[in-house]
Amino acid sequence: MALGASGKFPVRPGVPPDVTGADHETDVAVIGAGQAGLSAAYFLRRAGLDFAVLDHGKRAGGAWQYRWPSLVLGKVHGLHDLPGMALGTPDTTRPASEVVSEYFGRFERAYDLPVRRPVDVLAVRPASGDRLLVESAAETWSVRAVLNATGTWDRPFWPRYPGQESFEGRQLHTADYTGAADFRDKRVVVVGGGTSAIQQLIEIAAVARDTTWVTRRPPVFREEPFTEDWGRAAVAKVDAAVRAGQPPASVVSVTDLARTPEVVEAERAGILDRLPMFDRITRTGVHWPDGTERPADVILWATGFRAALDHLAPLHLREPGGGIRMDGTRVVAEPRLHLLGYGPSASTIGANRAGRSAVQEIRRLLAPARSRTAARMP
Known part of the structure; x- marks a missing residue:
């Protein structure tokens, strides 16, 4: 019993x-x-x-x-x-x-x-x-x-990719992020298309040796500020999903991203030159289907919850x-x-x-x- x-x-x-x-x-x-x-x-x-x-x-x-x-x-x-x-x-x-x-x-x-x-x-x-x-x-x-x-917050989402266990560098989730100082002089891959990913990427880029931004979908930025109508439209999409018994979608997938002055500056600096998702992780970095590789010391999974x-x-x-x-x-x-x-x-x-x-x-x-x-x- x-x-x-x-x-x-x-x-x-x-x-x-x-x-x-x-x-x-x-x-x-x-x-x-x-x-x-x-x-x-x-x-x-x-x-x-x-x-x-x-x-x-x-x-x-x-x-x-x-x-x-x-x-x-x-x-x-x-x-x-x-x-x-x-x-x-x-x-x-x-x-x-x-x-x-x-x-x-x-x-x-x-x-x-x-x-x-x-x-x-x-x-x-x-x-x-x-x-x-x-x-x-x-x-x-x-x-x-x-x-x-x-x-x-208690359920950070960690995607799984081939070779992940063999990576010799450090992997952490955005929930573990405490500041940019830990990434000084490191080659960093930031994975994720949400606001937290962008905020942390911009901070890290100021001290890192190199940064790479990777997302599953091309990010969509809006020029206008966030409004109540924008918010209501996003809520309506999520509400329709849960009424049908579907898992709720991520916030970024229904709200898009605001092009703030900080984002504009980062775009001009090349920090937000986004790459599509890699297909596997190697011992020393990440690899794409076309054979491209990027070395990495750290992978930051800003992949939501x-x-x-x-x-x-x-x-x-x-x-x-x-x-x-x-x-x-x-x-x-x-x-x-x-x-x-x-x-x-x-x-x-x-x-x-x-x-x-x-x-x-x-x-x-x-x-x-x-x-x-x-x-x-x-």
């Missing part, structure tokens, strides 16, 4: 665990305390629901606390205020990791949000009655609904194509579960809106049970 992730509840095929012995009981569990999770917590507080926020970070800040130090606030695109509290006018020359972490911390304290950290949620599974069981290694929560806001949803596997949500069928933020196969920061709500402004709409649905979902509880009270 298998045990649950916490070691407390037996897992029998087809038999939901009895959660009467759970360590905690509440209406809603919010998993993750980034932009989406804090937005949801704000609206849960306003709705008067009992809830707990479970965050695996050691401090406030969500994924922002892990951003590389040279990413100053002035280089960040698309950061929006949390509901009910403006970011204000911070120093744009400070690292975004510091500014946003401080802001999130102020928000948590201002609204007295019940954030518990560090908590690594290992599993969410159906339980007895109308409950779901949320399990960490040490504790369990019996809940009526889950708002999952775990984002993507995937949604961190492994803890939801016991709910069996995946469609045959690998996606999760959604209706707004609600999972069609499990209406007690909402995914925030997934698909169309992956942007910071989308996360705020998603938090509000998800809590409205949760209130309707819980209303009958709360009415029955009230009727039983003397």
Whole structure:
């Protein structure tokens, strides 16, 4: 007989665990305390629901606390205020990791949000009655609904290419990037067509011996600044995919790239002379089908992230194509579960809106049970 992730509840095929012995009981569990999770917590507080926020970070800040130090606030695109509290006018020359972490911390304290950290949620599974069981290694929560806001930072995507294991240089993902100093006098191949790839490539080019930029598709730059209409069109494309049960597309594939003054300068300097993807990796570099080779000391995989949803596997949500069928933020196969920061709500402004709409649905979902509880009270 298998045990649950916490070691407390037996897992029998087809038999939901009895959660009467759970360590905690509440209406809603919010998993993750980034932009989406804090937005949801704000609206849960306003709705008067009992809830707990479970965050695996050691401090406030969500994924922002892990951003590389040279990413100053002035280089960040698309950061929006949390509901009910403006970011204000911070120093744009400070690292975004510091500014946003401080802001999130102020928000948590201002609204007295019940954030518990560090908590690594290992599993969410159906339980007895109308409950779901949320399990960490040490504790369990019996809940009526889950708002999952775990984002993507914990699941960096590493493509696989022939010869990758034989490369004698260094390979790292953009999630491991801490600054350009590590690349001084190195021959660097940067793989990826997103904003992070471009920002890091420009920084590295200033100190590296040589840089090569490689992408699967030719990058598409837009001359005009990012607008709400541009954002809405991108969100609509992603929403259509997740409603059909398909995996959400990458942000760059639906939004394109902004041709900022920094990008224009890099183009003029030849830093953004993009090459198509190589077909294999050699011991000392990369190789293309036409026989071209480039030597490399470092390969930086700026290849994005995937949604961190492994803890939801016991709910069996995946469609045959690998996606999760959604209706707004609600999972069609499990209406007690909402995914925030997934698909169309992956942007910071989308996360705020998603938090509000998800809590409205949760209130309707819980209303009958709360009415029955009230009727039983003397």
